Amino acid sequence: LLGYLGQAAYLMQNQGDYTQVFYSSVPSGAFWPVLVIANVAALIASRAMTTATFSCIKQSTALGCFPRLKIIHTSRKFMGQIYIPVLNWFLLAACVVLVCSVPSVTEIGNAYGIAELGVMMMTTILVTLVMILIWQINIVIVMAFLIIFMGLELTFFSSAIWFVGDGSWIILIFAGVLFVVMSIWNYGSKLKYETEVKQKMSMDLLRQLGPNLGTIRAPGIGLVYNELARGIPTIFGHFLTTLPAIHSMIIFVCVKYVPVPVVPEGERFFFRRVCPKSYHMFRCIARYG
Template sequence: MGEAETKKRLAALALGAIGVVYGDIGTSPLYTLQSTLSLDGLKPTQESIFGVLSLIFWAQIIVVSLKYVTFIMRADNKGEGGIMALMALALRSARDQPKLRWVLAILGIFGASLFYGDGVITPAISVLGAVEGVKVAAPGLGHWVVPLTVAVLLVLFWLQRRGTGHVGRLFGPVMVVWFVVIALLGINMIVRNPHILWALNPMYGVHFFFVHGFKAFVSLGGVVLALTGAEALYADMGHFGKRPIRLAWFSFVLPALILNYFGQGALLLDHPEAIDSPFFKTVPSVVLYPMIGLATVAAVIASQAVISGAFSMTREAMSLGYSMRMPVVHTSREMSGQIFVPWVNAFLLVMVLVAVLGFRSSDSLSAAYGIAVTGTMTITTLLALIVANRQWNWRLPIVIVVGLVLLTIDLSFLGANLLKVEYGGWFPLVLGLGVFIIMTTWRRGRELVVREIKQGGLALEPFIENITEHPPLRVPGTAVFLTANQHSVPHALLHNLKHNKVLHERNVMLTVEILEAPVADAEERIHLIPLAGDFYGLELRFGFAEDPNIPVALTRCAKSGLPFDLMDTTFFLSRENVVADKRRPGMALWRDRLFAFMSRNALPATAFFQIPGNRLIELGTQVEI
């Protein structure tokens, strides 16, 4: 690809990133300053305005620019981002330490669960905050805010099936207009009160804490609203790549945000009564209605970052064994990371509508916002520090210093938001806890099923010896038996031999392994073990960001000495019927039943591995856990 073509592609990806990745953080000016300076005990005085603006500016620099865009995005797992990819990266650095692996897995799963809570609150508060501009323009229309919000959200989630790439191309130009407009609005106000720029000095933030003490700490629960798209930024890295995301942030998004926040502050210096809606009151009245429309569209786009991030994380969780298998639709021929997960889309839509109809205003939702985000941010920092120490070989003193700085900030934001639990913060926590229970139940349930299958299986080598000494009727063709244990006889093989009294000429025991890397290297994809009597052990390995296509992988086995004619190959699979039994050790009975329900409704392994139905024979087996 030539230099001109490379620049053109980089610009296109940066434009898409502006539309998809930065929608969330880009619409935070709609509600951040209003929510922060409206807290009990705070008033929009010059001292508090300067203090809050200083905190917002330095939070953008330290948390988003330095921590996420510079530090965390280095922790890409072969191009993939997000907390599940980061967890897999950390797990690879602790392969020989099972206790540490368990702790890292729990942290990663809980962080991912909280991200789904963020995925629910973000669309709700962003769209509500934009549509509430109607009350500024026409107070009598305030009762239409919730119905209009519901209508906008229905359109947003309907658009998801079009794919991230199409949505990015549609939303990118709109968000460019949005950032240009909010920057101009900010400049217009700053020109009137240019001394507002003194708030860039971090000492104003320090002074704010000295003056207000605990109230200043509580205000961090509002300041964090300016950072709410940072985790989605990292989760969406696999969609666009780190270079376009960094280019868009430093050259375009960050300057526009800072200008608008400071413009709102400049307005409040002269008109503190505008605190009820400082964003819309920076807008000239002649363009107020068009601005409400643009803000609503931008808020719709804001939701795209966490929604597409949730899709990516779900696919990673499925591959790593932390989520039940679901249908995944690829929406781009060029970018494998651009996907649509219908079940997740439906779940998010239902929960977002519950949030809107339950809280009914962005002020009420702001109390619920932040806990999920700051919890995930803290866990991301911990996992990244493990990676920095164990894989990047950072010296321990450097890791400790970086960790103290980042964790002090993260835990301060988290602590401030925990104070809001009784006022609505319980909602994302309950959501996150529910997802955490589902993910851990699925993981533990699969471990119990595999254990039961291994305990009940016959040893493979004596079985092959017995078959060689007492051969049954052999029929032409190749039989592939999917198994989780290469050392025991697959149940499907035993059932086939028992009922049909025949064996195929070639019998392949196939195991599929998902690696803790997004893409498997060529040399580790296939591992073939020839056995006696035309039996073979075959291991196929895929990365967690890949689609495990078994038929395609088998066509590549010829180089390893085992050619396949797929028209002469039959796949045998045991489908487990999981039964919860309270007499069995393992999980609590209610979790056993939950796992059995999920197992019955999960996408079949044959569909997940893309095995053609006309070459498949499934044999049922009952497994008690």
């Protein structure tokens, strides 16, 4: 924030020198040290962006707002230290495509500016909610914090919004596409779960079918994935009516995420019998961090 204010002060005195305002505002004797510091800061910022992206995608996945990806926990002690290989390669490809396709550095700077201001405003809103709901700070202090910081950020945002046609549209389109994907996935996940809950099979029906479930039980183990922690999913009834035979042992698998880095192996899988012993039907709840 102080850096932006310093550049704004420089532009007030040198309005024509706006193309390279950051380096132009640096005194000539401090150019090379500032260049080194700027590159180191860029490396740190890129690492922070990657880590934040991993965290956001993991939380979105846990909330049912994003497709499930392979998540690797790099620490067994600290929560949040994760690595998502697919997302890491996607960020690499997106950065290369962005740099190669955008004709000027100014447009990249405009896109970065509106993204940074969006993050700042969202952070202010979330901190305000935390102050009200969790810390329970006096409402006068909360409103003073919100007015001061949000007012300053909106001032910067109002200037950045004028550059939508000069590169900022890239971030807005990307954010819009991501929002659509997350909304559709969340809607589909909720609809799928609600459908499974409403249409799950009755235990009385299974008891009426008997241990053979009205079909041939072939040797082997069959795994049926579903989101239900209780009950028999309706897809199993579809299997009984369409398949010529089913496995002699059926295991309904349900995957749940818990807010810990790693679930111990002894507590990772919970098994219990679904029907009487002669049915050979079980439920497995797999818990992962």
